[in-house]
Amino acid sequence: MEALMVELKQAIIEALNLEEVTPEEIDNDAPLFGEGLGLDSIDALELIVLMEKKYGIKLKDAAEGRKIFQSIRVMADYIAQHRTK
Amino acid sequence: MLTLQSWIHIAPTGACLEGHSVPVTDSNEGLLKRLYHQYVGDYPKFFKMDPLCRLGFIASELLLQNTPDRFSPREDRAVILFSHSGSFASDSHYQQTIADPNDYFPSPSVFVYTLANIVTGEIAIRNHYFGETSCYLLNRKDPAEMIAIVEEAFLDPQTRSALCGWVEYVDETHYETTLFLVGPEDHTGKPIWNQDTINDLINF
Numbered sequence: 107m108e109a110l111m112v113e114l115k116q117a118i119i120e121a122l123n124l125e126e127v128t129p130e131e132i133d134n135d136a137p138l139f140g141e142g143l144g145l146d147s148i149d150a151l152e153l154i155v156l157m158e159k160k161y162g163i164k165l166k167d168a169a170e171g172r173k174i175f176q177s178i179r180v181m182a183d184y185i186a187q188h189r190t191k
Numbered sequence: 192m193l194t195l196q197s198w199i200h201i202a203p204t205g206a207c208l209e210g211h212s213v214p215v216t217d218s219n220e221g222l223l224k225r226l227y228h229q230y231v232g233d234y235p236k237f238f239k240m241d242p243l244c245r246l247g248f249i250a251s252e253l254l255l256q257n258t259p260d261r262f263s264p265r266e267d268r269a270v271i272l273f274s275h276s277g278s279f280a281s282d283s284h285y286q287q288t289i290a291d292p293n294d295y296f297p298s299p300s301v302f303v304y305t306l307a308n309i310v311t312g313e314i315a316i317r318n319h320y321f322g323e324t325s326c327y328l329l330n331r332k333d334p335a336e337m338i339a340i341v342e343e344a345f346l347d348p349q350t351r352s353a354l355c356g357w358v359e360y361v362d363e364t365h366y367e368t369t370l371f372l373v374g375p376e377d378h379t380g381k382p383i384w385n386q387d388t389i390n391d392l393i394n395f
Contacts, residue, residue, distance in 0.1 A: 122300070125238040144235075151299035159296040 111182045118178075121156045122149050134179045142177075150175060162190030193345065193384035196352070196372040198392055199254045201226075201246065203364050208253055221363060223249050230256065234317065241281040241304035243360040244313045247272060250368045251314045251354060262319055267351035269323040269344045270311045272358050272370075273337050277307030277328045280360055310358060322350055332357055334386050334393050341373060341384075351375060357393060369393050 115129035118138075122145065136142040139150070150168075153175055157163040163185065165171050174184045199208045206213035206226060215225050223245045227237050231252050240248060255261055281304040289297050303309065308326035315324050323344055329336060341355045356370035369392055373384050382388045 123238045124235065126235055148239075148300050148303055155296050155298060 107182055107186065110186060111178050114178055114182055114185065117156060117160055118143075118153070121152050132178060135177050137177060138175050138181075153181075157185070160191075161185050161188075163188050192376045193342065193373050194376050194381040195384050195388055196374050196381055197254060198356075198369065198371045199250050200367075200369045200392070201250050201253075202367045206250075206253060213253060226253065236313075239300060240313060241278070241284075241301075241309075242363075242366070243274070243278060243281065243307070243358060244304065244310045246360050246366055246368050247310040247358045247370070248313050248317065250356075250358070250370045251318070254354070254370050254372060255318065264319040264321060266321045266349055268318075268320050269325075269341075269350045269353040269355070270314050270320060271323070271341055271344055271353055271355040272308075272311050272326045273329050273332075273340075273356065274307060274326065274358050274360075275329060275331065276359055276361055277326070278305050278309070280362060281305050314354065320354075323347065332359075332393060334389050337393075338384065338386055338389070 111134055112129055115132045118124070118132075119127055119129065124143065127143070132143065139145045150171060154165050154171055157165055165174065174181055197209055199206065201207075201222070203222060205215065205222065213226070215222065215229060218225055220228070223242070226249045227245075231237065231249070237245060237248060281301070285298075285301050285305050288301055289295055307328060308324070311324035311326050314320070325344075327340060337355070337357070341353055344350050344353060352372065352374035354370060354372055356368065358368045358370070360366040371384075371389065371392075376383075
């Protein structure tokens with residue numbers, strides 16, 4: 107799980123162009139939206155694309171995304187259980 | 192009568208504020224990133240912007256950096272920009288990202304910049320402007336048409352000043368912006384906002 111969380115942080119940094127953020131600076135349990143990384147609605151859509159492109163997970167419901175994108179740890183848990191690639 | 196309060200020009204060769212070259216440190220990064228790191232540095236959204244937005248954003252940052260109460264919300268300043276290519280560079284980039292049917296994952300954050308007027312919104316959001324924002328695509332850099340459109344914006348009594356000008360991005364080595372801050376005559380000897388005044392600046 108630790109390795110997946112590190113991989114996920116790097117993927118998010120690249121996908122969301124967080125140029126001045128390093129994986130070490132992202133707290134596994136910090137909220138991704140609002141506080142924390144301060145992501146916005148376009149970032150949420152980009153994370154949905156990332157989930158499908160990198161892990162083969164299709165999220166069809168925005169409310170589902172809201173739960174999954176709570177933090178890196180929650181995302182990694184979900185990916186570990188549902189990934190198809 | 193409107194006056195030209197201040198102006199800035201940025202091209203790949205450098206930035207020039209009020210006719211004075213803006214010092215920028217050497218590094219391997221492009222000019223816009225170097226200007227960002229040196230003169231802004233606290234707005235990570237910059238890295239998410241497409242090149243056209245980065246260009247307009249950085250120019251507006253340098254133009255407004257010494258403005259008192261800069262981030263106080265206001266409705267009296269319009270943002271009116273002009274371009275020839277608009278978002279064409281980002282349109283092309285987006286097209287490339289979706290060209291492979293076997294790797295078809297349209298990126299929302301790339302797609303969002305396939306509208307030329309986003310740059311006006313980025314400037315308005317940063318500075319808490321709630322007045323008019325508009326972006327016009329012109330066949331050529333035409334100071335007379337630009338002046339006419341900006342003056343028309345001032346027919347709205349809410350508009351008391353305008354951040355306006357030319358923003359053009361083709362690629363990393365072909366881009367240019369000249370932005371102006373225009374406002375009512377304030378009897379401080381500022382040049383009149385007319386074609387004679389800006390012709391030289393817009394073709395800087």
